[in-house]
Amino acid sequence: MRTSKRLQILDAAVTVVERDGVTALTFESVATASGLTKGGLLYHFASKDELVLALHQHLAGMWESDLVAALGVPVEEATADQRLAAYAKVSIRGATGPELLMMLEASTNPVLLQPWREVIARWVPDPSTIDVDDVDAVTRILAWLAADGLWLSESVGGRHLTPELRIVLAERIGDMLGP
Structure with missing residues (x-):
């Protein structure tokens, strides 16, 4: 199946961010990376x-696809x-540079943060609903934060964890949730 132009543009934008950073993301840089004209980009965006x-x-959609693949059962x-x-499980890979x-960048912009928040809302507990006296609910929050810590440690951490240790840690986080 042929890649759509829109997807081709988005993949090129990822390449620009990975290579040169967010500030380098312009229509010109994405047009060059995608092999399309600036007008071609303007048609889609x-x-x-x-x-x-x-x-x-x-x-965020690519991240959620990874989450669905790791789930092992239909989401519903x-x-x-x-x-x-x-x-x-997905947290063991850490973030890509562009992610x-x-x-x-999104952390200070509610509009840009929304796609990430929507994914998180479908996969982790809502802390605003947690009864601090409910041990299981608090454990779920702890598991979420541990998974985020594992993800972040691979993304920006100064200490390298072996792939085997990362897998064991993700399994232990899952074990916190029970059978």
Whole structure:
């Protein structure tokens, strides 16, 4: 199947961010990386803001695809604990450079943060609903934070964890959730 032009543009934008950083993301740099004209980009994205939002949606969607693949059962049949365990499994890979850069950019912009928040909302518990006296609920929050810590340690950490240790840690996080 042929890659759509829109997907080709988004993949080129990922390449630009990976190679040169978020500030280098312009219609010109993406046109060059995609092999399309600036007009071709404008056909799919009316503004740079639209392109940047679409890139956040694209990366968040790719992350969610990884989560679905790690789940092992259809999403609609999965329990909250199974989704959280899949989240921990995916966390062992850490963030790609473009994911990390885009997430950092989104951290101060509610519109750009929304695609990431939507994915997180489907895979981890909502801390605002947690009863601090419910040991199981608190354990779920702890598992989520441990998975995020594992993800972040690979992304920016100064101490390298072996792949074997990362797998064992993700399994232990999943074990926190019970059978």
